[in-house]
Amino acid sequence: MKKLLLSMMCSLVLSFGVQAQERTISGKVTSEEDNATLPGVTVMLKGTTSGTTTDMDGNYKLSVPSQGGTLVYSFVGMASQEIEIGTRSVIDLGMAADAQQLAEIVVTALGVEREKKALGYSVQEVKGKMLDQSKETNIVNGLAGRVAGLTVNSSSGAAGASSRIVIRGNSSLLGNNQPLFVVDGIPVDNSQFSSSARNNTNEPSNGTRKGDEEQGGADYGNAIQDLDPSSIESLSVLKGPTAVALYGSRASNGAIIITTKSGKGQKGLGVSFTTSYTRQTPLRLPDFQNEFGQGTTGNRDYPEYLDKDESWGDRLDQGTTKRNIFNQDVPWVSNPDNVRDFFEVGSTFSNSVSIQGSNDMANFRFSVSDLEQEGIMPNTGFDKTNFSINTGMNMTEKLRADVS
Template sequence: LNVSASVFSQEKISLDVKNTKLSKVLKLIEGQSKYRFVYSSNYVPVNKDVSIRVTNTPVTDVLHEILEHTKLNYSVSEKGLIVISRVKDTPVKGTVKDKDGIPLSGASVRIKGTNRGTAADVNGQFTISVPENAVLVVSYAGFSSQEIPLNGENNISVILQEDAKQLGEVVVTALGIKREKRALGYAVSEVKGEDLTKARENNLMNSLSGKVPGLDIGSTSGGAGAATSVTIRGVSSLSQSNQPLYVINGVPMENKPVGLNNTNPNGNSGSQWDNAPDLGDAVGNLNPDDIESISVLKGAAASALYGYRAKAGVILITTKSGKGSGAEFNSNYVAEQVVDRTNWQYIYGQGANGQKPITGVGAAQVGGS
């Protein structure tokens, strides 16, 4: 704020206003002092509500508090005229790169404390108009944000450092390419291998139940070796298979739980219309302990690279690979036995005293008595 020294600057006033229009507050200052204000209502928010309480305070201090954070400044002439003018923004140019000097296209550049900002172009260059003493906040996905005080500079160069925490969140996309999850233009969900072994299931796909939005999983019979019916975002066809395409380490695999002599192309879903035994499916042969991660690609954009077979979605399975030295051993054992303790009555008779006949002779005696 530009203030010239004069006898007027020694004047002090007292104000106690709450939610009062700025134009009225300025008139109150004129009434208690010899100052006169000059301004244009085109850029001065005369209808802005002002609340201030001061006692025996210099006029210049009062104006500083009123006009703070308004993009306005004032100057005082020797004759007591206070001219309120708009703060002019200064254009600032700059570039955003990583530590290797590669331009970061699309990097966000904004003025701290405001919602004003811009983005870097394909060459990492940007231009933005900033007020006096502004601070720029530069950020980019996978990199740590930086705050750059301008201090009057109009040409800056920003080098962002990688953020290990953000770079750790990558997913496997089509063709096995690893990309940052936030940089994808389509929906993809990933489940880590350790999440599949916390509660073991007879079929690997049953472990995804409740972990992936839009994934509907239903077991056809529930027994050991039973197949699993999987649909992504509902039924997509009435006459063809609604099962997703399974891709294991980049190799597509057919996984249709159709059962034996089943004319239903949608697979054996365990309904009364299937009328076919459940002979299991291919994905049920995978060992959950061998899985590194499972990525579920949803929608046409996600599965376009795999052709028509991926119209119902794609489930990418990445198996573990050798890392370092050492070995890991684990074992799992499941035993099932049909338990039927129903006490059937095979010898018929009337019985007596609440007891059924034990033998055929006893049944005949009771029936004949």
């Protein structure tokens, strides 16, 4: 019993000693701009997990070691600050706004730059660096998953294939529903360009069998993919009729404003070079059965099987042969990898070099880029060479000329 009482007394003495080594810091946090109190400011003791937040009146209390330390104040939209405690017991702080967080500038209709927080409509911006990092040959594909309410559909995985983009769903049953693209103030039509042998009449006009005229055709891509992603400074997606009212009915499906790099902010002369190399293979292939050959009901009788696309003929790999359309006997065997072997390993090789510079009066940027893409299907590819120049000069204090 005596040992138990002695242990309890020692514990009490130790706890009093620990409490004696701590003290309480209090204070109020306000905004430097209007001296308003800031509730919800995080106050942390640097290097520890000990912290608190300010109440509705901006007041806080925090237990700190007797030797002091450093308090870290952080709040959304405000610049974080660190204050040495020293011997003080009361620390009041005025926090300044963080200009980098609040002054987010976006390019709106007609190329006007405005603060995003001052807009009364929805605008979402994508930096050109993000588009360049995706390494897509078509910048439309680079927007997939980056903008809310935006849907991107690629026509195929072929080299140079076109892509369709829709903002907030389709608005017309007959129109293409695509937004208006504006590059440095110039509207660009993003319609797909393709050739097709499809004939809308009931009878073919080229002497082929009925149905063959619907096969084939080539996808030549769309105009916006001519842009070099490395030359894009920013991309603003304007949603809704209010945002695109200045562009009229052409932008009834929204507008995408693209601003190219101009060399602004480059002190003196600068040269940059980028290169990338990627390889592509099919991600997934369909599952095919390799037990039965072409035909129906277990039969493949020449010439009836020519118009049959079913694969429920004789069993394969039974050591038999069948006569083909060239009147030749060939082994009746399965080829489980024939579809996979049809595809090749695609590759994309891209190089870009640019020269830019600026001073207080003028700026310029000149770039050359080259892209060579080999498709995963034999005899397909896409090559693109871009030359771009963007210059600007302050003619007077109130007049500026830009050429791109």
